[in-house]
Amino acid sequence: MLYFDITRVLNQKGILNHSIFLQQLGFKDYVIKRMMRINPTRIDINLLGALCNALNCTPNDLFSVKTSAAASLPPNHVLKTLVREKQTAPISLKLVKLPLEKLAQVQELVDKLTEEGK
Structure with missing residues (x-):
C-alpha cells in the first residue's frame, strides 16, 4: 500500500x-x-x-x-x-526540447516562484 x-x-x-x-x-x-x-x-x-x-x-x-x-x-x-x-519524463529532459525564447519564459517563472517560496 x-x-x-x-x-x-x-x-x-x-x-x-x-x-x-x-x-x-x-x-x-x-x-x-x-x-x-x-x-x-x-x-x-x-x-x-x-x-x-x-x-x-x-x-x-x-x-x-x-x-x-x-x-x-x-x-x-x-x-x-x-x-x-x-x-512523466524529468523536467530537465523536457527543457532541452524547448526553444530558447521559451526557456527565457520558464526562467522568469522559476525566478518568480523561487522568490515567492522564500
Whole structure:
C-alpha cells in the first residue's frame, strides 16, 4: 500500500543520476541500494530528514500509495492524497526540447516562484 518513492522525487527535481547525487550527500553505497529498492521495509528517520533537507520536500513527498490499495480506503481517507499521477519524463529532459525564447519564459517563472517560496 504505502511505499518509498524516492525515484519519482529525484526525477521531478531533474536529478538524472540518482546514485551520484545521493553519494554526494554522503550516503553509503549499501544505503543507496537499499533505499532505491521498490519498497524498503524500514527507513531511518535521520536518512528521511537528510533527504527532505537536500530535496526541499516533506516526508509525504517521498511516499506514495498504490492506486489499487487506495481503492479499498474510505472515500475521504488522508492516505488518498499520496496517490500519485503517472510519472512523466524529468523536467530537465523536457527543457532541452524547448526553444530558447521559451526557456527565457520558464526562467522568469522559476525566478518568480523561487522568490515567492522564500
